[in-house]
Amino acid sequence: MPYSISVNGQLRQANVEAETPLLWVLRDTLGLTGTKFGCGAGLCGACSVQLDGQITRSCMVPISAVGAARVVTIEGLSPDRSHRLQQAWIAEQVPQCGYCQSGMLMAADALLKATPQPTDADIAAAMTNLCRCGTYNRVRRAIKRAAGLPVEAA
């Protein structure tokens, strides 16, 4: 089936089966490999992208359900790593292996859009992505830094 979806502000075409997850359309059809495959079951969040600003696990969304929603992936966060979260991620040296971090950043961006001054509890509730390297405390600090909130010492 031919589909036309909006990804990072551009209309993109994909001729795939209707049940093909958005994740694999992004990765295999459109070559946007920044969005990662982790579990295929909506459990880990490595594949998180935004659909109309809402954080979404793209492994659980069939291409047929995307419709006119505007998809934003890690490649669309900024053209030059200038997004405040990307800068905060470097300032706090968040990533280790980095594999989950695209999803973390997309989730963090959705959080700050909805809650510009998140509390620890807000961050804990929103950031359910799994990180096997254990970067969680740095993720928390980087979100606060990006939000302009005081960051406790490392």
Add this chain to the structure above:
Amino acid sequence: MSVDQLGRRRLLQGSVAGGLMVAIGPLGASAVPGEAGGQELQSWVRIARDGAVTVLSNTSEIGQGTGTAIAQILADELDLDWRRISLAMAPLDKRYFNPNWGEYGTYGSGGVAYQLAPLRRAGAQARAMLIAAAAREWQVAASECDTDSGDVIHRASGRRAAYGLLVEQAARQPVPTDAPLMPRERLRYIGRDIPRLDLPAKTDGSAVYGIDVRMPGLLSAAIVQCPVFGGRLAGVDRAPAMRMPGVRQVVLLGDAVAVVADSYWRAQKAVDALQPRWDLKRAKRPDSARYMAALHKAVQGDGATFPPAKTTAAQVKVRYAQATRRARRSVERTYAVPFLAHATMEPMNATAVVSQDRAELWVPTQSQTGTQNAVAQLLGLPVSAVTVNTTLAGGGFGRRMELDFALQAVHIAKACGAPVKLIWNRAQDIQHDFYRPAAVVKVTAGVDGDGMPVALRIDSACQSIFQHSRLGEWSKWSRPVDSSAVGDLPDWYPLAALKVQVTTVDVGVPVGFWRSVAATQNVFAFECLIDELAHEARSDPMAYRRKLLPAGGREQRVLDLLAERSSWHRGPAPGRHRGMAFSRANGSLVGHVVELSVDAQRAVQLHQVWTVIDCGTAVNPHNIRAQVEGCIVFALSAAFHGDITLSGGAVMQSNFHDYRLLGLAATPKMDVQIVENWEKPGGAGEEAVGGLTPALVNALFAATGQRIRELPLAKAGFSI
């Protein structure tokens, strides 16, 4: 001065390619068999004419950031301008073998620990060659020249030349054997919190992991492996897969079926449509409960005695018998731990192209040499016909030391005559790991009249990692006693006698190296027992351990800093409880304090972890702290949730809903301190795992009065 012809030629070739290939002195003959006496040179840095520097790392980037540390070391000795440095993986070549392993591989926390000294020497040699080139050009003595962040300078005349302009002449200089190391006061990078070079690409999606490899004509493969360990493929009807869109081929492997398609999703859907028939005649089909019972039984007998270096098993037994005569009483405790999966966030994958006389792979691997050798053997090709390209890896933790996924990709690529990327789904990844062995560890302490241990005996039973890992390449080290079950001998407390006995009980479950390896069971058992002894002696657990450690040594220093950071002697706030542990691993010393509270439903809240590590020279303290934080989370996931169980020889878990990992919400605050010194570097990537669990379990005792001796904690009703 000495330059051998081969090395000289290499250097010249390097310069033709646009840069100086820095020579490193020959490795010890023992590290690279057959390469004695300077036959092989190593090259770590390319300097382009425009001054851009590429540092080559021989350590897979699996999250631990060693590449940046290697760049820091070379940047200091070469006096480089950090802003001009980029990082690349070194090709698979003997010049880049880790000197301690004698191969290209990333494990054992050896990236910095075994390479700091040779890398410093290499950098110093290169700097001396650049100085020699400038001195020759300027007709001055080399001793009158110095370097300044990417330039050679001659202070007397004020002359200055950029490395990039000197590089071709420098490559023609002899490699000095006596190049002086940079004095400590001139080190600008080693010991500093330098931002990691690999992180920017990990914030914008541009970092390329194995799963992201793309090339023209690349096909995708998905796989289903026999769910029962030791089973074989009996047959499969290919038709259901072949009917599906985009499917090119069904490939039968000995114990698996793969489908090749034009996209991963189509390949996976087609694999899911197959109903392979499995031959389980030779499978051992273990169940967890029965297996654990067998391990418990095994530790009641005498396993093979481990002889530490320069001792015999007989001497160990005599010393132990003598020491136990001084003991007033004996305390015996038995601990049990389950199989654990690595669960790297990036599932196993590999990309391969195989032709008649060549093979090329792109793999997130920790075993480049091992992969190359195994692929060459599989295809009947010379090793030189197999190229292994290392990609970034979405976690490793020891899983990517194994060769299974790379060999499967080669099989499949050969069968379909096209480039193929094999990707495992999460169920395959969880159910076909090389697991941390399930183990039972019985610890027996002989205690003197003061309540202090004088003799210690450890009886452990588990499968042997050495018999399973890397196709059994190291199985000789599993006999007569399996040293992979021993790991770092727990002799940081200098007791009069220590006897370790191991029984290997194999049921055919693949087992492998899991971040911190045997420490995950042995330090758990050992440091929980020490805590019990302290309690029975009515001693403070910190003071008790301090008394056992050498007076005034680095070990006591770690404990003192730990006590200071955690305000140990002031104790926790009301309702909160603390536990601690201390251990040594890979030349590093680690102490942890865990503070928690437990409610009536046994829900645990972790408030804070304090950790002190003495890993000798800390090349990048910020990154070492990050590694320790990661170790803490890794250990907490295992302690609370980690449990791979077997039924009829098959793993019962399949994804993150039943093999759970700790999340952000449950992660405690952490205070990680590094003891500053310039001692020989130890490991930093895994050494804080082993001690965290006993510190946690000892804190649970403080909170509940219950001694937990079996993991995960979920079995005792604890949740987080």
